[in-house]
Amino acid sequence: MKELAQNHPGKIVLAMGNEAIVRGGLEAGIGYFSTYPGTPASEIGEVYVALKDHFPHLYAEFSINEHVAAHGALGASWAGVRAMTSMKHVGMNVAAEVLHFAAYTGINAGLVVVIGSDPGATSSTSEQDDRWYSLHTHLPILEPSTIQEAKEFTKLAFELSERYALPVIVNAPSKLCHNIGSLQLGPLPQNFTGLRGGKFVKNPSRYINLFGGSVANHAKALEQKAKLAADIPSLSLNKIFEGTSTIGFISSSVNFSYLKEALDLLGITDAHILKMGMSHPLNARQLMQFAERCTRIIVVEDLEGFLEFQIKSIMYESHIRIPIDGKNIFAPYGELDVDIIVRALGKTLAREIPHRIQNAYENEKKLARDIPPRQGSFCAGCPHRATAYAIVKATNRNAIFAGDIGCYTLACLPPFRAFDWVTCMNCGVGIGQGMRQVIGDEPMIAYVGDSTFFHSGIPGLINAVSQNANMVVVILDNKCVAMTGHQPSPTTERALDGTRFNPVDVKSLLKSIGIRYVRTVNPFNVSATIASIAEALREREGVRVIISEAECALQTERRKKLQPTSSEHYHQIEPSICQKCNECYIEFGCPAIRRFDEENEFSYYIEESLCTNCGACKDICPNSAISMVEIVRIRSAS
Amino acid sequence: MRYDILICGIGGQGVISLGTILKLAAIRDGIGVVGAERRGGAQREGVVTTNVRYYSRNLETHDAPISGLIPAGGAHLLIAMEPLEALRHIRYLNENTTIIVNNRPLIPVHVRIGEYQYPPLNEIYSRLTHVTSFVYAIDIDAISLNNFHSLRHVNTIALGLAFAAGNIPVSKKALLETIADQFHNSPESISAFEFGCHYLKNIS
Ligand code: SF4
Ligand code: SF4
Numbered sequence A: 001m002k003e004l005a006q007n008h009p010g011k012i013v014l015a016m017g018n019e020a021i022v023r024g025g026l027e028a029g030i031g032y033f034s035t036y037p038g039t040p041a042s043e044i045g046e047v048y049v050a051l052k053d054h055f056p057h058l059y060a061e062f063s064i065n066e067h068v069a070a071h072g073a074l075g076a077s078w079a080g081v082r083a084m085t086s087m088k089h090v091g092m093n094v095a096a097e098v099l100h101f102a103a104y105t106g107i108n109a110g111l112v113v114v115i116g117s118d119p120g121a122t123s124s125t126s127e128q129d130d131r132w133y134s135l136h137t138h139l140p141i142l143e144p145s146t147i148q149e150a151k152e153f154t155k156l157a158f159e160l161s162e163r164y165a166l167p168v169i170v171n172a173p174s175k176l177c178h179n180i181g182s183l184q185l186g187p188l189p190q191n192f193t194g195l196r197g198g199k200f201v202k203n204p205s206r207y208i209n210l211f212g213g214s215v216a217n218h219a220k221a222l223e224q225k226a227k228l229a230a231d232i233p234s235l236s237l238n239k240i241f242e243g244t245s246t247i248g249f250i251s252s253s254v255n256f257s258y259l260k261e262a263l264d265l266l267g268i269t270d271a272h273i274l275k276m277g278m279s280h281p282l283n284a285r286q287l288m289q290f291a292e293r294c295t296r297i298i299v300v301e302d303l304e305g306f307l308e309f310q311i312k313s314i315m316y317e318s319h320i321r322i323p324i325d326g327k328n329i330f331a332p333y334g335e336l337d338v339d340i341i342v343r344a345l346g347k348t349l350a351r352e353i354p355h356r357i358q359n360a361y362e363n364e365k366k367l368a369r370d371i372p373p374r375q376g377s378f379c380a381g382c383p384h385r386a387t388a389y390a391i392v393k394a395t396n397r398n399a400i401f402a403g404d405i406g407c408y409t410l411a412c413l414p415p416f417r418a419f420d421w422v423t424c425m426n427c428g429v430g431i432g433q434g435m436r437q438v439i440g441d442e443p444m445i446a447y448v449g450d451s452t453f454f455h456s457g458i459p460g461l462i463n464a465v466s467q468n469a470n471m472v473v474v475i476l477d478n479k480c481v482a483m484t485g486h487q488p489s490p491t492t493e494r495a496l497d498g499t500r501f502n503p504v505d506v507k508s509l510l511k512s513i514g515i516r517y518v519r520t521v522n523p524f525n526v527s528a529t530i531a532s533i534a535e536a537l538r539e540r541e542g543v544r545v546i547i548s549e550a551e552c553a554l555q556t557e558r559r560k561k562l563q564p565t566s567s568e569h570y571h572q573i574e575p576s577i578c579q580k581c582n583e584c585y586i587e588f589g590c591p592a593i594r595r596f597d598e599e600n601e602f603s604y605y606i607e608e609s610l611c612t613n614c615g616a617c618k619d620i621c622p623n624s625a626i627s628m629v630e631i632v633r634i635r636s637a638s
Numbered sequence B: 001m002r003y004d005i006l007i008c009g010i011g012g013q014g015v016i017s018l019g020t021i022l023k024l025a026a027i028r029d030g031i032g033v034v035g036a037e038r039r040g041g042a043q044r045e046g047v048v049t050t051n052v053r054y055y056s057r058n059l060e061t062h063d064a065p066i067s068g069l070i071p072a073g074g075a076h077l078l079i080a081m082e083p084l085e086a087l088r089h090i091r092y093l094n095e096n097t098t099i100i101v102n103n104r105p106l107i108p109v110h111v112r113i114g115e116y117q118y119p120p121l122n123e124i125y126s127r128l129t130h131v132t133s134f135v136y137a138i139d140i141d142a143i144s145l146n147n148f149h150s151l152r153h154v155n156t157i158a159l160g161l162a163f164a165a166g167n168i169p170v171s172k173k174a175l176l177e178t179i180a181d182q183f184h185n186s187p188e189s190i191s192a193f194e195f196g197c198h199y200l201k202n203i204s
Helices: A017-027 A042-054 A066-078 A091-105 A130-137 A147-164 A211-235 A253-265 A284-291 A306-317 A338-348 A355-367 A383-395 A407-412 A427-436 A450-466 A506-512 A526-539 A553-562 A583-588 A616-620 B015-029 B083-088 B121-131 B140-148 B154-165 B172-182 B187-203
Strands: A012-016 A032-035 A059-062 A083-088 A111-117 A168-173 A180-184 A239-241 A247-252 A272-276 A278-280 A296-300 A400-402 A444-449 A471-477 A517-521 A543-549 A567-573 A593-598 A601-606 A626-632 B002-010 B032-038 B047-055 B077-080 B098-102 B135-138
Touching: A012 A017, A012 B015, A017 A042, A017 A111, A017 A147, A017 A168, A017 A180, A032 A042, A032 A066, A042 A059, A042 A083, A042 A111, A059 A066, A066 A083, A066 A091, A066 A111, A083 A091, A091 A111, A091 A130, A091 A211, A111 A147, A130 A168, A130 A278, A147 A168, A147 A180, A147 A211, A168 A253, A180 B015, A180 B032, A211 A284, A239 A284, A247 A253, A247 A284, A247 A306, A253 A272, A253 A296, A253 A338, A272 A284, A278 A306, A284 A306, A296 A306, A296 A338, A338 A355, A355 B121, A383 A407, A383 A471, A383 A526, A383 A543, A383 A583, A383 A616, A400 A427, A407 A444, A427 A444, A427 A450, A427 A471, A444 A450, A450 A471, A450 A506, A450 A543, A471 A526, A506 A517, A506 A543, A517 A526, A526 A543, A526 A616, A583 A593, A583 A616, A616 A626, B002 B015, B002 B083, B015 B032, B015 B047, B015 B154, B015 B172, B077 B083, B077 B154, B083 B098, B083 B121, B098 B154, B121 B135, B135 B154, B140 B154, B140 B187, B154 B172, B154 B187, B172 B187
Parallel strands: A032 A059, A032 A083, A083 A111, A111 A168, A247 A272, A247 A296, A400 A444, A444 A471, A471 A543, A517 A543, B002 B077, B077 B098, B098 B135
Antiparallel strands: A012 A180, A239 A272, A567 A601, A567 A626, A593 A601, B002 B047, B032 B047
């Protein structure tokens, strides 16, 4: 990662797509960065924050949510400092309000918005195609297709942003954000404008976006976008790969390279391809020039056909009527890959699928049938596992479980299955308190993590309090944004390197918004946690909050590694006492608890190298078969 | 020249870092490399994969990037950190693929709670050998525990095994230098890799 901070132009390093985006910003002289972490874009923030010390003029923060992050970046841009904000695709739903106005008011120094999209929803609750926002926010979108382009496009995005006074979006799917490959570095600028070098110049006719002023700004935004659209052929973002075929292929993002590989596999060597580096706006003249000799166009893109929609509308206006295929061949949901493109094009173009690929699919169908799925699970020693278990025990699954977003979302999976919904941030308390106004008095438990609570949970909770909604809210405070890689949250007390934060006192905050019933529990003390939840449920009046407080196990383990002690402890099952009741292995399901099968016999044991010594299993074993033991490390003989 | 390696396993098994070593070594050797990763959240137990795709830079025209994804039937080498995961990725294999598989089942939650059965190991291997005969199922956990008193070196040993059994185009020198670099010159990591390199010779 340090290489990203070095001024070694021409050097080839190994970088993740997200790191390439970071470098692109650095090469453009970025002075302000803000983000709310979200997979697949989280590493962008981690790297900027980690590199701060190398760039004295760089300000970088983890913000409370995407809305605040986008506002912050806009503020820096208005003050003449190049700024970037990054988020996952659904973060755009939160930031959209800010960014909608940003096109109207315009920017001053370059403002780049990085969106990590997630076709296939590999780490999200949704796979929405964010690009559609640009039809009304008017923000131009760049779609890099390789790690190298991720850097180059990001750098270019700053220039375009300034030239056209519009924020510019760089959209990268998870298959680019997380890919690791070679990256050739460019030069770093010698002078950054950042921190106190910024200066706000008042510009009321733009920044006071009010009444007639906002109408004028609207016109201006459209004019700027039209100017940019007209200049597209000179920007060298879109590329035509001339081929003799009369079928024209249009693609963007990583799908361009998938398409190239698929054509190669199908033996199509004469393809005529337009690679869209900018997927909004489009340039009609360029499109016409490309389509001139085409009798048919096939658009290869993920999700809902954003390019296809624009291409069809331009073709319509230009009175060109040729078949345009896209979402009639490729599903408008899920994630494309080389194999899907090979099979879809093979079918549409009546080309034979290579035998190797055919065989491989047959093998899969024949040989990989009925194999068990493997889903994520709470880590060994995870405090959320203990909380979810306590919720199941305290309610006997007899309650409405208002789910929310965070690591604790895994409570929707077995063995717990104690989640009735999960959609967006703050959906637990938010939906639950509304539902409560129209249903009877069955018990309701809402989950919310520390980071989600501060992101958007507080307004929903205040609403629940003011409307006197009868619900138990469990705040699962693990002291960081664990799911996206342990970024600090407002309750983080100490970073791994010892840096101290000013944690928000959640209890006083709850009191001040009028919640009288607040209890704090240590989830690893499982029986006490069960009792506490049961007691809160019996109350039946207003909002009752239980703060289940224990640091994320992975963070605690890292701290232990940084400061090892001479003796270590872990938990052990005494086979002679264990009744194999399955409580710890199935109902609780800590991955450190394992089953050992011998002939006609089996036993449970705890894998020492995984056990974090949290003690939860000891508390739940009805037969007192589990106890803590000390391991004294014997040094190897060398 | 093209050589495609697929690495699969479970969160926490070092799949991504194994891929990173293979890619860094390529940069040392001046070999072209692209890749694609699938990682879950920070939590454990989910499926993780890495594609490592080598190509020779001089043959490749600069405007013809191959994608980061290995197509169906395209892997030259599969390194599976868990037997069921090897089977799950069978679509990427062909009759010449070399497979290194860590012979240590990790039981998924759905099996734990009794909704699915974990296929018997001999069944898994017979299905794999149905596709390719170059299957090396080795209890790498045991090797690591017996020789290095910890599970920390499982993926470095797997790398050595893969280097010996496959035709990875990067040099051993580049791999050794990368390992030294990545593990702060830990002599144990180097010997774990060497151990893997020599292990197959010793048993055959
Ligand atoms: S809960 Fe106790 S008795 Fe039951 S299986 Fe686990 S160790 Fe054995
Ligand atoms: S103490 Fe028990 S529950 Fe906690 S990590 Fe160890 S085995 Fe798992």
